[in-house]
Amino acid sequence: MLSCLVYLRNSSPLPLIWYVVLHSSLMGVDGHVSQGPWFASVLTLKTSAPLRAEPKKKKKVDPRREQMVRERLKKKLKKLERVPPELIPIEDFTTPAKYMDETRVRGAPQLPFEESERRALLLKEWSRYKQTQHRAEMEAVGLAVEAQREALEELRLESEELYQAALRPDPLLFPFNHQGPSYTPPKAQYEAPEGKYNNITKVYTQ
Amino acid sequence: MAAPCSRMANRPLWQFITNVRRTGLKHTGVRQISLSSACRAATQTRSKTEGVASPWKLYGAVCLQRLPVISQERNPIEDQFAELMHQMELERSLLSDHEQRLLEDSERMTRKQADNYDSDEEEADYGGQETITAQDQEDSWEQKLKHFQPALRDRDVGGTPLGSVERCLGDSLVLLVQQTVGKETIWLLPQAQWEAGETLRQTAERGLNSLPEADFKATFLGNTPCGVYRYKFPKEVQTECCVGAKVFFFKAFLSAGSASQKEPFLWVKKTELQGYLKPPYLEKVDRFILNL
Numbered sequence: 001m002l003s004c005l006v007y008l009r010n011s012s013p014l015p016l017i018w019y020v021v022l023h024s025s026l027m028g029v030d031g032h033v034s035q036g037p038w039f040a041s042v043l044t045l046k047t048s049a050p051l052r053a054e055p056k057k058k059k060k061v062d063p064r065r066e067q068m069v070r071e072r073l074k075k076k077l078k079k080l081e082r083v084p085p086e087l088i089p090i091e092d093f094t095t096p097a098k099y100m101d102e103t104r105v106r107g108a109p110q111l112p113f114e115e116s117e118r119r120a121l122l123l124k125e126w127s128r129y130k131q132t133q134h135r136a137e138m139e140a141v142g143l144a145v146e147a148q149r150e151a152l153e154e155l156r157l158e159s160e161e162l163y164q165a166a167l168r169p170d171p172l173l174f175p176f177n178h179q180g181p182s183y184t185p186p187k188a189q190y191e192a193p194e195g196k197y198n199n200i201t202k203v204y205t206q
Numbered sequence: 207m208a209a210p211c212s213r214m215a216n217r218p219l220w221q222f223i224t225n226v227r228r229t230g231l232k233h234t235g236v237r238q239i240s241l242s243s244a245c246r247a248a249t250q251t252r253s254k255t256e257g258v259a260s261p262w263k264l265y266g267a268v269c270l271q272r273l274p275v276i277s278q279e280r281n282p283i284e285d286q287f288a289e290l291m292h293q294m295e296l297e298r299s300l301l302s303d304h305e306q307r308l309l310e311d312s313e314r315m316t317r318k319q320a321d322n323y324d325s326d327e328e329e330a331d332y333g334g335q336e337t338i339t340a341q342d343q344e345d346s347w348e349q350k351l352k353h354f355q356p357a358l359r360d361r362d363v364g365g366t367p368l369g370s371v372e373r374c375l376g377d378s379l380v381l382l383v384q385q386t387v388g389k390e391t392i393w394l395l396p397q398a399q400w401e402a403g404e405t406l407r408q409t410a411e412r413g414l415n416s417l418p419e420a421d422f423k424a425t426f427l428g429n430t431p432c433g434v435y436r437y438k439f440p441k442e443v444q445t446e447c448c449v450g451a452k453v454f455f456f457k458a459f460l461s462a463g464s465a466s467q468k469e470p471f472l473w474v475k476k477t478e479l480q481g482y483l484k485p486p487y488l489e490k491v492d493r494f495i496l497n498l
Contacts, residue, residue, distance in 0.1 A: 028234040034249050094216045104300040119290060142314045144432065147493040151434035154452055155406070158260050178459065181274045184356040185375055 088204040261449040262436070266409025269432065269495060270381040270424055272460045272473060276359055278376040307340040337351035369471045371463070379473040380495055381419060381460075382482055388443070393472065393482040395491065397453055406431060410456040420471065422463035432457045433494040435487055455494065 111119075156163045280288065301309070317323060361372065373379070376451055383396045398413030400406060407429050414422060431454040438450035472482065476497045 094462065099300060101430065104306065106297070107300055109297060119294075122286055122290055125283060129283055137498065140498065143493040144496060147433040147490070148430065151431040152452055153268065154434045154436065155454060156261060158264060158452065161263075162406055166407075166430050168429055170426075173425070175427060176425070181277045181376070183277055184359055185275050185361070187357045 085206040088206065091202070259447060261447055263448050263451040264400035264406070264409075265397045265451055265453040266400055266406040266413060267395045267453050267455045268381075268410040268424070268426075268458050269395055269455050269491070270379075270414065270416045270422060270458050270460055271495075272371055272379045274378050275375040291393060291401045304340055311339040311341065333357075349411045369473065371460075371473055374475055378497065379475060380479070381472055382472040382479075383423075384470040388439070392484065394487065395455060405429065406454050407456055410454075410458075415457070417471075420463070424458035426456055426458045427460055431455055435490040435491055437486070455491070457494070 152163065152166065154167055264274075269430055271375045274377075361374075361375070371379070381396065382393045384393055385397070387394070390418055396413045397417060398409050407426060411426065413426060434453040435453045436450065437457070438444070439448065474482065476495050477493070479492065479495070483491060
C-alpha cells in the first residue's frame, strides 16, 4: 500500500477505498500499477503538460525527415554516376584534318600500256611463287609432325613411364624470347649513342 | 603373339590424335587424359608381356640449331616484286611534310632567281629569318649516316672453317660431332646412352653438356622427342637382351656458346647434311630439321 502511494505522488489524494481496490485487484507480480489503457490515460492526465510546462520535442519525426532528404540526395547522385564511361577514341581511325588537304595530292602518273602489263604479269608470277613456297612449307611441317608422332609411338612401346614424362608440358619454356634476324650482323662491342625523346602519346583514363 | 595385337589396337587411336608441335604443350595434356582412360586395358596387357627389359638400347640425342642471324639474300623475283611494291606505294601516297617543305623551298628559290624578285615582300612574309632548307637537312643526315659503319653481311667470303658458329649467318645450322659407335667413328648428332632414373630429355642434355671442350647454352623445346632412329646391331654383336638401339632426338636452340677449334665440331646447313651423315640416319633426321 505504501508503495502505491509513493508511485502516485503527483496525484491528488483519491479516496482510500479506490486505492485499496487498485492494490488488491491489480497488483501484479511486481506491484506495477499502470496496467490497461484506462489507467494509463488517467495517469498521463496527472503528469501532463500544464504541470511540466515544456515544449513538445519532436524526437522521432525530425531525424526521419533529415534521413529522407539525405537518401533522396544519394539516389540522385547514384543516377548521375550510372552514366556509362566515355569510350576512349582510337586515334588510328580518325584521319587528321591536315591530311585532307588537296595540295598534298601527288600527281597520278599515266602508266604506259607496257608498264601496266609488266606489273600484272609480275603480280601473277609472284602469287605462283608464293604458292609453291607455301606448299613446301606445309609439307615440311607435315613431315616434322609425322616424325614426332612416330617417335612417341616408339617411346610408348619402350616404356610407359618415359612416355608419360615426354608428354608433360615444360613450364620453363615460356616466355620464350629470341632476337630475330636483322639486315646486318651485330657488331662486337658496339655502343649505341644515347638518344633523348619526348613521348607525346595521349593517355586516356576512364 | 600378344605384343603386336596390342599395338594394332592402339594404331587407330593414334591416327586420330595428331600432335602438332606448336600447340603440343596444350594438346599433350588433353591427350594424356583421353588416352589414359581409353587405353588402360591395352597398356596393361602390353606391360605384362614386356615385364622383361626391352631388347632395345635407348639413346637421347640433341639436334642443336643455331638460328639465322641475318636475313637471306633476295631472289631475282623477290627483288623485282619488292621494287614494284615500293613504286606502287609511292604512287598511291600523299605528300609528306618533308616533301612539301622541299617543294616550297624550290619554289622560293625559283622566285628569288626570277627577274621581278621583290625581296622586301618575301622577307615580310617570312620575318627575315635565315631558314635552313629541307635539302640542307637531308644532306646533313646523309653525312651522319656515312659516319656509321655497319658490320659486313657476307663475312665468310674468305671461307670460315666448318667448325665455326659464325659461318652462313643467313641460314640455320645444325651441330654435328664425331663419336665412336660400335667400331666406327662417324659424324652424328650428339647423343648419350639412357640411364635408369632420368627422362630422355635429361639424357639429351647430358649428351650436350658432356661434349669435350665445348660450352653450349641451349634452350630445349619441350620434353617431347621430335624424331626417332631405330637400328639393329650387326649379327655378331646382338645378344639376347639387346637387339639394337633407338635414338630419340630432341630439338634445342643455341642461345650462347663457344667451342675450341681443336675438337671436331661441324655446323652444317640442311643441304650439307648429306655429305656427313649415313643415308638411313639422314633419312630420319632430315624430316624434323626444318629450314624455315
